[in-house]
Amino acid sequence: MNNALKGLRQITRRDRVFNFMVNADELVPDTSKGEILYVEDLSVSFDGFKAINDLNLYIREGELRCIIGPNGAGKTTLMDIITGKTKPDTGTVYFGQDIDLLQFSEPEIAQIGIGRKFQKPTVFEHHNVFENLELAMAANKRVWHTLTATLTGEQKDRIDDILHQAGLFELKFEQAALLSHGQKQWLEIAMLVMQEPRLLLVDEPVAGMTHQEMDKTAELLHHLAGDHSVVVVEHDMDFVRSIASDVTVLHQGSVLAEGTMEQVQANPEVVEVYLGE
Ligand SMILES: Nc1ncnc2c1ncn2[C@@H]1O[C@H](COP(=O)(O)OP(=O)(O)OP(=O)(O)O)[C@@H](O)[C@H]1O
Numbered sequence: 644m645n646n647a648l649k650g651l652r653q654i655t656r657r658d659r660v661f662n663f664m665v666n667a668d669e670l671v672p673d674t675s676k677g678e679i680l681y682v683e684d685l686s687v688s689f690d691g692f693k694a695i696n697d698l699n700l701y702i703r704e705g706e707l708r709c710i711i712g713p714n715g716a717g718k719t720t721l722m723d724i725i726t727g728k729t730k731p732d733t734g735t736v737y738f739g740q741d742i743d744l745l746q747f748s749e750p751e752i753a754q755i756g757i758g759r760k761f762q763k764p765t766v767f768e769h770h771n772v773f774e775n776l777e778l779a780m781a782a783n784k785r786v787w788h789t790l791t792a793t794l795t796g797e798q799k800d801r802i803d804d805i806l807h808q809a810g811l812f813e814l815k816f817e818q819a820a821l822l823s824h825g826q827k828q829w830l831e832i833a834m835l836v837m838q839e840p841r842l843l844l845v846d847e848p849v850a851g852m853t854h855q856e857m858d859k860t861a862e863l864l865h866h867l868a869g870d871h872s873v874v875v876v877e878h879d880m881d882f883v884r885s886i887a888s889d890v891t892v893l894h895q896g897s898v899l900a901e902g903t904m905e906q907v908q909a910n911p912e913v914v915e916v917y918l919g920e
């Protein structure tokens with residue numbers, strides 16, 4: 644390529660997207676290098692205590708990643724920063740190569756395509772399972788047009804599809820209040836999926852679940868990976884083992900180890916600070 648053309652490419656290349664340029668729900672992250680999330684040199688202190696300390700983390704598009712680590716390691720704080728709830732002192736968080744998430748507010752980040760599930764399920768108790776998903780879909784401006792506030796056949800099919808994946812199809816017309824704890828967790832994950840996030844952050848999904856429910860949750864998260872990137876924070880090692888995905892170990896606000904469960908389990912430092920407890 645001749646030099647003049649190269650120069651032009653550099654000038655016209657859209658390296659960054661600024662939040663005054665476009666609506667958050669129209670942004671599409673550039674994942675051409677394979678990564679959906681880039682967290683670099685991240686730090687945040689609370690009253691002088693470094694909850695996140697020079698942390699670097701990369702999530703590949705479509706992967707299912709588990710984040711483990713002792714209490715207070717910074718796992719939830721990391722999710723707070725990615726979702727815009729907490730602003731870091733230093734460092735960068737990019738969604739794809741181009742979207743600087745630190746410029747956006749919490750609701751904008753949700754619109755850009757990052758869905759977060761908190762530990763406690765929050766579903767609409769007085770509505771049935773199907774209506775819960777319908778309401779979640781209505782919250783998605785990309786697919787819902789208020790002028791024609793009825794579901795298309797295609798949208799109904801999507802709801803049925805996610806109901807099957809979440810193991811809730813037979814409970815479609817059951818009132819949400821009557822679901823078990825595990826079923827409510829799956830319903831909430833399904834509601835998040837209705838909003839079409841590219842990245843799903845799930846904090847401690849299996850706390851309080853039976854073993855059978857844990858297996859179903861692992862299956863559901865595996866189903867969602869691929870079409871979505873999924874990051875799961877979890878303490879239950881049996882569950883993390885059963886997911887059998889790549890694992891990142893956080894300790895004192897930074898990454899202590901990364902690899903398969905077998906690799907991190909064999910790491911003496913990880914055993915000392917966490918698994919040996
Ligand atoms: N908003 C805040 N203000 C003050 N301190 C905070 C705040 N958020 C987190 N911390 C502190 O930062 C540290 C990291 O907490 P964080 O909740 O991220 O840990 P965690 O890895 O999620 O732990 P757990 O496994 O117990 O959920 C803790 O010492 C916590 O008390």
Ligand SMILES: [Mg+2]
Nearest residue numbers: 718719720846
């Ligand atoms: Mg936490």
